[in-house]
Amino acid sequence: MLANKVLFFDGEAIVIDKPAGLPVDPPRDGSLSLENHLAGLTFGFKRWPQAVHRLDRDTSGCLLLSRNPKAHARFQQAFEAGLVEKRYLAVLDGVPEGESGLIDLALSKISSAEQGWRMRGDPKGKPSRTAWRVLAVRDGRAFVEFRPETGRTHQIRVHAAEALGAPVVGDPIYGKGGKESLLHAASLKVPRPGKEPIIAEAPLPERFLKAGFTLADISEGKATISSPLGED
Template sequence: MLANKVLFLDGEAIVIDKPAGLPVDPPRDGSISLENHLGGLTFGFKRWPQAVHRLDRDTSGCLLLSRNPKAHAKLQQAFEQGLVQKRYLAVLEGVPEGEEGVIDLPLIKVSSAEAGWRMTGDATGKASRTAWRVLAVKDGRAFVEFRPETGRTHQIRVHALEGLGAPVAGDPIYGNGECETLLHAAELIVPRAGKEPITAEAPLPERFMKAGFGA
């Protein structure tokens, strides 16, 4: 299934266009996850590839996999050092004030027995910055490009809600969850010492077109 969704491939890495609805980590209920597809992504190697970072279950787009332990450590380091460039596209349930800017909102994890856990803005949280730019507005919704400078859990989803005042359309935690989640990891650039960078672009999914927003 995922072998035809490869965006980049060499001896160190694979980038796939992860479908929305596919979790990276195996769910507790034992349902299908990325792990179930790794055997079909070996491309001549005996070793299965391994995810270097995470995308939320309902987020589609560029997901980086390493093909050996040495590459995995090197690629993970690029993420930890903030060297990776990421571009996301989202449709928001609302229209932000202004056309572009940077959201600087530290994030912290909170939880309750009733609602479970979620991330929220808090001055005592971990530093989180996201650049944003409105690409189009239609029927009270905004099509927005996000470029996260940090890689916190749920960063774009919380920054959209708390930083711009408009949740990602269809977000099951921070929005109304009434449609498919319209968040897509559109581009990934990972620098590598002594080698060409890993570059990948994932085409805009059909669910964005159905919502009235095209490339």
């Protein structure tokens, strides 16, 4: 299934376009996850590739897999050092004020018996920063580009809902929920000392086109923003 979703491939790395709905980690209910597809991504190696980072189940797009332990360690170090550039696209249920900016909202985890666990803005939480810019607005929804500078769980989803006041369309925790989440990991760039960087770009999913947003909106974005990028 995922062999035709490969965006980048060499001797130490694979980047796939992870489909929305596929969890990276095996769910408790035993349903399918990325692990069930790894045997089909060996491409001649005996060792299965391993996910270097995580994308939420309902988030599609660029996911980096390592092909050997040494490469895995180097890639993880690049994420931890904030050297990895990641770019996300989302459709928000609402329109933020302004056209671009930098969200600086620390996050912490909370849990309750009724709602389970979730993340929230918390001055005492872990520092979390996300650059954003509006690409287009239609029918009360905004098409937004996000470039996370830090790598917290649910960072973009919480920042959209709490800092911008407009959650990701389809978000079941921080928004109204729905059939599909409109959050997509559009591109990834991983530096490699002594080698060409890993660069991958995932095509805009069909569900974004159905929502009325296209690639033309990306090239015609309202604002530009310069910011160092990092792990999400």
